[in-house]
Amino acid sequence: MNKSLPAMSTFIIPFVAAVALASALPVAAQSAGQWAVVVGENRISPKVESGDLSGPGLGGVKIDVKSAYAPIVGISYMITDNISTELKLGAPYRHDLIGKGTINGVGKIGDVQSFPPTLYAQYRFLAPASRFRPYVGLGVTYAYFRDAEASPTLVALLGPTTVKVDAKFAATPQIGMTYTINDKWFIESNLSKTYLKTRTTLNSSGTVRTIDTRLDPVAFSIGVGYKF
Secondary structure, eight states: OOTHHHHHHHHHHHHHHHHHHHHTSOOOOOOTTOEEEEEEEEEEEOOOEEOOOOSSSSTTEEEEEOOEEEEEEEEEEESSSSEEEEEEEEOOEEEEEEEEETTTTSOEEEEEEEEOOEEEEEEEOSOTTOSEEEEEEEEEEEEEEEEEEEOHHHHHHHSSEEEEEOOEEEEEEEEEEEEEOSSSEEEEEEEEEOBOEEEEEEEETTEEEEEEEEOOOEEEEEEEEEEO
16 A cells, blocks of 8 residues: 555645635735736746757757756736736746757757747636636747857767857747635646747857757646746
């Protein structure tokens, strides 16, 4: 028998009971003039289409970019009962860069930090006092990259190398939902996709190579919110 089940039950049963009790309380409307803050976790999963690395040697080199997690904060304001705006901010995401194409199998060739703050305009369905409210949004993301580094594997292939990833603006459609627990607290979850193409530049002792990459990351977040 799994010994973790009693411990899990000790946590889950009170949690479910607390949610059920909170759900019975009056619901405060998500209405015009209201602010809210959401704190949660976000996962970014790039859907990579890589071009070839330019420059001399190593023809057919491509890259992949791995998923990353980070805490996220959302600050929203209800302009009307159905229209809102929201700013999403997160801690830096650390992505591993993986060799593909003719260097497939060499593993990690570098890493980079990304900061993708996004400003959304949103439309929230159903009545302001509804406990469950789905919504759609359209945002503008500024994808900023820093602290890109070549791995020892890439240095072995090209020599000492600096890495730079260009920052870009990109469109980000979004779908999501909120579930109100009581007059102040709610749960929020959303899914978004950013249509992002950028360029990475490698400088190896004066030899400059570039690679254009469509990232198109999909992001999923879930968090707990507070209305005021």
